[in-house]
Amino acid sequence: xxxxxxxxxxxxxxxxxxxxxxxxxxxxxxxxxxxxxxxxxxxxxxxxxxxxxxxxxxxxxxxxxxxxxxxxx
Amino acid sequence: xxxxxxxxxxxxxxxxxxxxxxxxxxxxxxxxxxxxxxxxxxxxxxxxxxxxxxxxxxxxxxxxxxxxxxxxxxxxxxxxxxxxxxxxxxxxxxxxxxxxxxxxxxxxxxxxxxxxxxxxxxxxxxxxxxxxxxxxxxxxxxxxxxxxxxxxxxxxxxxxxxxxxxxxxxxxxxxxxxxxxxxxxxxxxxxxxxxxxxxxxxxxxxxxxxxxxxxxxxxxxxxxxxxxxxxxxxxxxxxxxxxxxxxxxxxxxxxxxxxxxxxxxxxxxxxxxxxxxxxxxxxxxxxxxxxxxxxxxxxxxxxxxxxxxxxxxxxxxxxxxxxxxxxxxxxxxxxxxxxxxxxxxxxxxxxxxxxxxxxxxxxxxxxxxxxxxxxxxxxxxxxxxxxxxxxxxxxxxxxxxxxxxxxxxxxxxxxxxxxxxxxxxxxxxxxx
Numbered sequence: 001x002x003x004x005x006x007x008x009x010x011x012x013x014x015x016x017x018x019x020x021x022x023x024x025x026x027x028x029x030x031x032x033x034x035x036x037x038x039x040x041x042x043x044x045x046x047x048x049x050x051x052x053x054x055x056x057x058x059x060x061x062x063x064x065x066x067x068x069x070x071x072x073x
Numbered sequence: 074x075x076x077x078x079x080x081x082x083x084x085x086x087x088x089x090x091x092x093x094x095x096x097x098x099x100x101x102x103x104x105x106x107x108x109x110x111x112x113x114x115x116x117x118x119x120x121x122x123x124x125x126x127x128x129x130x131x132x133x134x135x136x137x138x139x140x141x142x143x144x145x146x147x148x149x150x151x152x153x154x155x156x157x158x159x160x161x162x163x164x165x166x167x168x169x170x171x172x173x174x175x176x177x178x179x180x181x182x183x184x185x186x187x188x189x190x191x192x193x194x195x196x197x198x199x200x201x202x203x204x205x206x207x208x209x210x211x212x213x214x215x216x217x218x219x220x221x222x223x224x225x226x227x228x229x230x231x232x233x234x235x236x237x238x239x240x241x242x243x244x245x246x247x248x249x250x251x252x253x254x255x256x257x258x259x260x261x262x263x264x265x266x267x268x269x270x271x272x273x274x275x276x277x278x279x280x281x282x283x284x285x286x287x288x289x290x291x292x293x294x295x296x297x298x299x300x301x302x303x304x305x306x307x308x309x310x311x312x313x314x315x316x317x318x319x320x321x322x323x324x325x326x327x328x329x330x331x332x333x334x335x336x337x338x339x340x341x342x343x344x345x346x347x348x349x350x351x352x353x354x355x356x357x358x359x360x361x362x363x364x365x366x367x368x369x370x371x372x373x374x375x376x377x378x379x380x381x382x383x384x385x386x387x388x389x390x391x392x393x394x395x396x397x398x399x400x401x402x403x404x405x406x407x408x409x410x411x412x413x414x415x416x417x418x419x420x421x422x423x424x425x426x427x428x429x430x431x432x433x434x435x436x437x438x439x440x441x442x443x444x445x446x447x448x449x450x451x452x453x454x455x456x457x458x459x460x461x462x463x464x465x466x467x468x469x470x471x472x473x474x475x476x477x478x479x480x481x482x483x484x485x486x487x488x489x490x491x492x493x494x495x496x497x498x499x500x501x502x503x504x505x
Contacts, residue, residue: 006259007410008452027446029419031411062261 001039001061003047005032010058020050038064075320077336083299083307083325086283090176097218100179105290107183109224113190121191122148125285127293131304134159134241134278135350135379137367140285143275146266147192150273154194156227157250157269158185160201160279161234161241164350165401165495166381169309170279172321174201174208177283178215182229184282186219187289189227192275197229198250199279202236209233238351238405242453243267243276245407256407257453280309301327301366308377310365312337314347314384314491326377327369331361334384342387345469347492349378351398352458355391355469374465383492390485391470392428392477394492395462399424401494402459413456416447420463427467427474431481437474441467 003023012030022043025033039047039061051059089103110117126141147154158181162170174181182199189197201208212231219226234240234249242257247269249255267274277285284306288296297305308326310333313319317338324333330346343358354375356363363373370376385391403417423440426432444464447456467474476483 004261006261006452007412007450008257008259010411012411027412027416029411029415031415031450033446033450 001044001047002064003034003037003039004060004062005034006058006060007031009056010054011056013055015053015055016050016059019053020046023047024050032059075318077312077318077320077322082323082336084323085287085307086173086177086180086280086309087321087323095176095179097179097215097221100177104180104183104287107187107222107286107290109187109190111224113225118148118191118193121187121289124288124293128284128288128296129293129303129305130281130284130288130296131367132278133280133284133308133380135164137304137377140277140281143277144188144192147194147273147275150266152193152195154192154273154275155196155198155269156185156189156192156194157246157274157276158197158199158279158282159241159243159246159276160199161236161246162202162379163236163238163241163405164379164381165238165493166311166313166347166351166383167379168311169321169380171205171208173279173283173309175211178212179219180283180286181279182212182215182219183286184284185277186226186229188275188277188282188285194275195227196272197227199229199231200234200241200246200250201231202240203233204236238402239407239453239455242455245453246276247274256409257451257455259452299325301364301368304367304377308365308380310380310382312382312384313493314382315340315343315386315389316384324365326366327364329362330356330365330382333365334361334382337384339384340386344385344387344389345391346385347381347383347398347462348375350381350458351402351492351494352455352462353378353381353465354461355385355395355465357469358387374468385491388485389488389491390428390473390483391466392424392473393482393486394490395466395470396421396424396428397490397494398492399459399463402455402462406455407453410451410456412447412450416443416450416456417459419443420447420459424463424466427477428486429482430477432474432478434478437467437478 016024017026023036130140131137160170185197235255240255244258300306307323345355345357356373360373363369400421403421406413408414444460448460
């Protein structure tokens, strides 16, 4: 699974950084930076908690993309 | 803006212009009728798409994406698509779409109707900034004249939308047409087609569509006779800044930058040129032999963007000019994404310190780090554009950076600004 952040929904509550510090860091304004989008199996349950905790539903777990998507259609 | 009718102009889009408000008769006299059958067939539609594909036409709105791919995707997505003609031109230093729609509206409308017919779209929405009232009236007049055309045309309407910097971004445009706030939408997978409500949506820049109108008249081979192989044909550029004759020029792509700028009679001592747009890249005077095309510009870190060429004289301080532009762009953030909303003003503040103070190495370090921090973290490419602009300024004006660090602001930073930014207060369009 892969982490996906919608920056336009994120309001910087920061739960994801607290719950999933291994993969998500914070910038100087308190907004999350996805350090590593691919979630290793051993962190998946933490990732699910972080997704669940997000008050804005800005963080999602999505399946790995079959192929790297190109530019817009 | 005036039209520059001098070498190295290659007149195609701007051929036969007889002043503002060109009517249909003048247009048909210059370009001839648009070949459209009385009955559309899938074969004819395929022929149009094939011709555009063979022409190698790339989008002239900024991203430079192959035009036919969007058209194919729209055709595949089935009937009922809507074509949005993007003439928002939120870039303050660009005037080409405005010029084209004012002086050659029928060429853009030819292209729009043709593409709509080729992809099976029943509706065309021409999107223009609300403040361009004369242009809106002119377009409505032109649409009235087109009722006399001998083929069945798709429904065309003109839509006046809020004209701010990110308003022309595809997803923001679609949101605005749908009656929502004109702000970019988060699109995790860009290969998923755009939609306006339930309808598949196709967005093309106004100039791109005008090229399609000529490609269908004269053929892909004709189109490719001039220009850089990777982005053939001509392109409209808007030249401004330290030039005696600012204006619009149509050039074959691939011409060296200095030949293009020469047409606008620049000052003898050009320091650098901002290429693409305000969210573009500074190119130093010693690199102006770079060809104006995707590959030629890539070699100097730049891109064609919306065809903006802003000329900076040697007396000006490039850092101060960039700070003004960065400040303006920071104010144009849609305010949706934290890294853009907070990061861009922070970058502008850092740059102000570099431009108007006596910066320490740590100040520059922080500025560079912040540029790296905002890029790629917005729903749209707005923060990336600002980061690109500022990083190119630090590289191209490195001598100024060194001077400022040692002595404080250079004499040029006290001169009046060359770069023009809209004076209106920045708009906050985020829905509450």
